[in-house]
Amino acid sequence: MKPDKTRLLEAIQVESLADDALLMRLGDRIDSATNARVHALCERIRARPPAWLRDLVPAYASVGAFFDPLAVEADHVGRWLRTQLEALPIDIMATRDARTVEIPVTYGGDAGPDLESAAAELGMTPTQLARRHAAGEYTVAMIGFAPGFPYLLGLDPALALPRLATPRTVVPAGSVGIGGAQTGIYPRESPGGWRVIGRTPLALFDPTREPPALLAPGDRVRFVAVERS
DSSP: OOOOOHHHHOOEEHHHHHHHHHHHEOOEEEEEHHHHHHHHHHHHHHHHHOOTTEEEOOOSSSSEEOOTTTSSSSHHHHHHHHHHHSSSSSGGGOOOOEEEEEEEEEEEEETTTTTHHHHHHHTTTTHHHHHHHTOOOEEEEESSTTTTEEEEEEOOOGGGOOSSSSSSEEEOTTTEEEETEEEEEEESSEEEEEEEEEEOOOBOOOOSSSSSSOOOOOEEEEEOOOOOO
């Protein structure tokens, strides 16, 4: 059954973040359909941005819009955001064309210190866990926590794991982890409490690169298991 557009639009909420920013909420939960609408809305706006728009920040179910308060009233920005959303096809997931990025990952061992314990907790072998993780089709829902950190939708529900009771003080750059119903990649060495099951040699964030972040919201991601060598 297709979603009802009128009902979806009536549920939209727009609230003030600051004198120069509004937050448009498209939903109140994490799901792929709502996230697809978030990214489709940002793509539409970025294709023909008004002069007063300074930035867009997509999240799981919301979009932050930053604007020039000397050039436009906040009420106008809110109404304009709604008109942009109304112009989108309701079944946006069938119309979006996203970039796909392959991420090589070494699973287990020093690269994935939590793989064995996580597999035992899930009632499977480390090999089974790694294969099921690599078999998933993921979407970058948002970038956050640290520059370039991708929060990925699409984790097999059977692989969901609670975060560590005591976070690590140091997680190596490139670590691939599971936190709850999400998976993600640490772009740089940092503290963290996700279950680390592997590591990629790719640089997720490089300030000398253009763009600095390897992944962007809306991108699709495929993990490819590789040997350490």
